[in-house]
Amino acid sequence: MKPDDRRQEIMDILMEAGSASVEDLSLRFSVSKMTIHRDLDDLEQAGLLRKVHGGASIQSSAQFESDFRYREKMAAEEKRQLASHAATLVEPGQIIIIDDGSTAGGLADHLATIRPLTVITNNLSVIVKLTAIPGIEVISLGGQYSRKFNGFFGIVTEETLSSLRADIAFLSSSAIQGAAAYHQDQEVVKTKRQMMRSASRSYLLVDHAKFGKPALHFLTGLDGFSAVITSDRIDAGHEAALSDAGISIIKV
Structure with missing residues (x-):
């Protein structure tokens, strides 16, 4: 070897x-x-x-914590609750985007009862789960596969997204500082930004531990989302900062 x-x-x-x-x-x-x-x-x-x-x-480091296997294990129950609530925002017949995040990816477990749907995603786990469900049309975004993030990224992914339109995009992010979302990988940032541009409205799903965490690359201001979906375990100080900035918060 x-x-x-x-x-x-x-x-x-x-x-x-x-x-x-x-x-x-x-x-x-x-x-x-x-x-x-x-x-x-x-x-x-x-x-x-x-x-x-x-x-x-x-x-424990940004490099290690970004691995999808690590992310799937962290705050698993909280992430399931956030994904379950996010699914209530979806209506039959809609076109939705799901990103590579483990939190947004949890939506795949709640969509079988909301058919018909079209799901656009670069998340390999979501692709595998949904292709077996009748009534859900999966548009798999091509691109370069990242083993670290278990998803597809790069020029091909972004160009495919730019030719598509969706009703809602569900995104996750690894860090929230003030009223902005950050991520440690620039290729992931570019794909998430294009997802937001391709959707009529977007929601950010983040567990409470993401607030106050650092990451290298600015993703977007939180005012770019229709709402931030998090748990009621969010620190009061972080919640107040979002409210003062006029950010809509949904606490699960």
Whole structure:
């Protein structure tokens, strides 16, 4: 196995288990403990994990937290509640957009009773779930597949979106600062912006922990959304800041 492939598999193991020992990794990949130590050193320098005595554990960071496998596990019940409420905004016959986010992606579990629908999405999990449901037409956005985000992005994705029109776009974002949404990846930002341009109205679904978090790239002001859908666990200070800025909030 090539070193890069082995290191990716080490991250896959940590993504599932949270930690792993050097001995276990050495046996799993049939390489020396020294080789595993070098792998862990390189991954730690990249900010992807933290070496501990005898092994490694996941390192909380923007790079790690953006992985869809991590996002699906975090605040899972809260995200399901937000997606369930968002589904009440959808009417049969509409055309909707669902982005790559794990929160917005949860809508796929609530659409079978709102048929017929047309769903435009770059989210591979949503595509897989909805293609098996009669009465839901899925328009899959092409582009370059990102294993990290489990979705499609890039020029092809954006050009396809620019030729489509939808009634509603449901988006997620990784960070909210003040009255603006941010994301750590610029390609994702460009796709989300085009989704908003392609829809008559847009909603942002974010769990309460996203407020006050940092991320590198400005996505959009929250006034670009018809409403921000979050949980009633939102901090009172963050809620007040949104209200003062005239942002519509739906608390679930």
